[in-house]
Amino acid sequence: MAVTPAMSAMPATPSYAAAMPFVPLSMVQLREMARINRVDCTNMYMAAGNGHFGSSFSCVEILTALYFSVMRVDPANPDWADRDRHIFSKGHAAPTLYSSLIRRGFMPAEWMHEFETEVGVKLMTHPSRRYQPGVDVSTGALGHGLSIGVGMALAGKMDRKDYRVFVLLGDGEINEGSVWEAAMSAAKYKLDNLVAIVDRNGLCVDGRAEDVMPMGPLKQRWEAFGWETFEVDGHDIPALLPLLDVLRNQGNAKPRMIIANTIKGKGVSFMEDVRGWHADVITPAQYACVVDELKEPLQ
Amino acid sequence: MTMTALKPVTTVPTTAEQCNAWIAERRASYALKPARDQFGESFLALAAEFPQLVAVTADLMNATGLVAFGAAYPERMINVGIAEQNLVGVTAGLASCGKLSVAVTYASFLSLRAIEQVKVDCAYNGMKVILVGMAAGLSYGVGGPTHQTYEDVAVMRAIPNMIVLAPADAVEMDKALRACIEQPRNTPIFLRLGRGPEYSFNAPDTSFEIGKAITLRDGDDLCIVANGAMVFEAMLAADALALEGVHVQVQVLNMHTVKPIDRESILDAARRVRGILVVEEHSVHGGLGSAVLEVLDQGHNIPVQRIGIQDAYPPIGPTFALRASLGLCAENIVVQAKVMLNRVTL
Numbered sequence A: 001m002a003v004t005p006a007m008s009a010m011p012a013t014p015s016y017a018a019a020m021p022f023v024p025l026s027m028v029q030l031r032e033m034a035r036i037n038r039v040d041c042t043n044m045y046m047a048a049g050n051g052h053f054g055s056s057f058s059c060v061e062i063l064t065a066l067y068f069s070v071m072r073v074d075p076a077n078p079d080w081a082d083r084d085r086h087i088f089s090k091g092h093a094a095p096t097l098y099s100s101l102i103r104r105g106f107m108p109a110e111w112m113h114e115f116e117t118e119v120g121v122k123l124m125t126h127p128s129r130r131y132q133p134g135v136d137v138s139t140g141a142l143g144h145g146l147s148i149g150v151g152m153a154l155a156g157k158m159d160r161k162d163y164r165v166f167v168l169l170g171d172g173e174i175n176e177g178s179v180w181e182a183a184m185s186a187a188k189y190k191l192d193n194l195v196a197i198v199d200r201n202g203l204c205v206d207g208r209a210e211d212v213m214p215m216g217p218l219k220q221r222w223e224a225f226g227w228e229t230f231e232v233d234g235h236d237i238p239a240l241l242p243l244l245d246v247l248r249n250q251g252n253a254k255p256r257m258i259i260a261n262t263i264k265g266k267g268v269s270f271m272e273d274v275r276g277w278h279a280d281v282i283t284p285a286q287y288a289c290v291v292d293e294l295k296e297p298l299q
Numbered sequence B: 001m002t003m004t005a006l007k008p009v010t011t012v013p014t015t016a017e018q019c020n021a022w023i024a025e026r027r028a029s030y031a032l033k034p035a036r037d038q039f040g041e042s043f044l045a046l047a048a049e050f051p052q053l054v055a056v057t058a059d060l061m062n063a064t065g066l067v068a069f070g071a072a073y074p075e076r077m078i079n080v081g082i083a084e085q086n087l088v089g090v091t092a093g094l095a096s097c098g099k100l101s102v103a104v105t106y107a108s109f110l111s112l113r114a115i116e117q118v119k120v121d122c123a124y125n126g127m128k129v130i131l132v133g134m135a136a137g138l139s140y141g142v143g144g145p146t147h148q149t150y151e152d153v154a155v156m157r158a159i160p161n162m163i164v165l166a167p168a169d170a171v172e173m174d175k176a177l178r179a180c181i182e183q184p185r186n187t188p189i190f191l192r193l194g195r196g197p198e199y200s201f202n203a204p205d206t207s208f209e210i211g212k213a214i215t216l217r218d219g220d221d222l223c224i225v226a227n228g229a230m231v232f233e234a235m236l237a238a239d240a241l242a243l244e245g246v247h248v249q250v251q252v253l254n255m256h257t258v259k260p261i262d263r264e265s266i267l268d269a270a271r272r273v274r275g276i277l278v279v280e281e282h283s284v285h286g287g288l289g290s291a292v293l294e295v296l297d298q299g300h301n302i303p304v305q306r307i308g309i310q311d312a313y314p315p316i317g318p319t320f321a322l323r324a325s326l327g328l329c330a331e332n333i334v335v336q337a338k339v340m341l342n343r344v345t346l
Helices: A027-048 A053-058 A060-070 A091-104 A109-114 A145-158 A177-188 A218-224 A237-244 A284-293 B016-028 B035-049 B067-072 B084-096 B107-113 B115-124 B152-157 B170-182 B230-243 B263-272 B288-295 B319-325 B330-340
Strands: A085-088 A165-170 A194-200 A228-233 A256-261 B032-034 B053-057 B077-079 B100-106 B130-134 B163-165 B189-192 B197-199 B214-217 B222-226 B250-254 B257-259 B276-283 B304-309
Touching (some): A027 A053, A027 A091, A027 A109, A027 A284, A053 A091, A060 A165, A145 A165, A145 B084, A218 A228, A218 A256, A228 A237, A237 A256, B016 B230, B035 B130, B084 B100, B152 B276, B170 B189, B222 B230, B230 B250, B263 B288, B276 B288
Parallel strands (some): A165 A194, A194 A256, B130 B189
Antiparallel strands (some): B214 B250
């Protein structure tokens, strides 16, 4: 495969499974990891020809916080029974997850060069547990993740284990009725080992999320469903960390919902909050602009 | 092998009327057992043996026979309310953490309403889950088309790696449930069951192996392939055909596993008999009959006749009368067999 400009611009990557022993990153390192994540996504999308830029960039800080500070995982043993679980329910932003898993040491860095490029490659538009170590659940069809998270959290309770389950949902995704079925069951079974995060970037494929399907006062809605809810700037890592990193089985008997207010396309001026960048082709000129804009971590 | 509890034959039928009377008398001599009662008993017994066994249901704990299990093991009985998509997702999540999780609801809702969760959460993710579809076929005949289920096998069969089972009676249901639990692959299983009283004819020592059809009766003239409640009707028909003046020897194959189907049994029958008659309580589109034809689609020149639900909404009515009205009964199997063998014309 020919080396594209996208690949040569790729920053140095830690070798596969060499990230252990893991020490949670400092705030400065987390911001740098978020920057690297956006560059990785851009490179993958450049090689593929197009991609879900908006949705991928809106959840970068959330995944960075999870994989490089909060979650108890072991890249050398991705199926470790006592690990924290993460379900990337808004599956179409997969490159953000791939970058996190690769930089954390779950998957070989070379896989990033093959995103969507050929038949049979390991990385495709939506994450897959079949092909990708570290992916707990294959996703892509929206509205599935929270139910699976409920099942995992229930199993944790039954087995008296202290792992936590994190589910990242898109704000458009929660239009799906199955999400609210899951919300009810999580409250019924008092799953305080379950943390859901809504990536509230406010844009769907067809326009403003509130125009496509008004979800109203989201925090109050989840509260009414029996969840402990929080609202936070989803790009503010220092604000995200304490909300995500709650005690395991904290004992307040409520599942935890974090509404993370984010900006679709965050970090790239011409993509921010622009509907068309939900999924689009990036030209070489635009690519150069993106890489230039992503020279420094977001503050 | 013949059916157990054979009653003495009072008359040897020689006419079609006598044949039907003989079938009715024979049918009435067998015990009936509600499918949901058997499922509940089997599940409770297995729960003691397998501590990881967990049941998930969608407000059908009572209707699927799980009350005793729920009382004995409340922490292992999850009821998600009337929410089948969540039912299947939760079941997959439990399985991913090592539970032997079983989703139990009516087949119609499991196979249609929650089918994307079945495909993605269970099958694509490689989860070993047991999806119990109760009240399948016409076993809830008075429920009408919302509860009658004649698409489930076709839908489930199309999903890669899915195992599809349709046991014939209470004894076989018990064995099938154990086989599901002991099945080693990380793949979902759809277990298709009835609901109310069904005839029970299998001996308790009957073997059950996923993917291996059971030859209940031997014969070289014709082979009847059936599963679920239709196996009993096929056996009645085969016995009647042997007795009636025509002396037709019919092989009866209990094809309890629709997928992966036992190709060898079908190919063996195709080499020996003059015709294959498939009987299923399901649409003729995509069910057992289609699966049999898929085995025979390359150069096997043998007539295949399918008895099933045609491409129209069946009427509403009590299970056995409804089955009979649609030809899903021994009496019609006898007629269709004779047609296939050119003994009569319709």
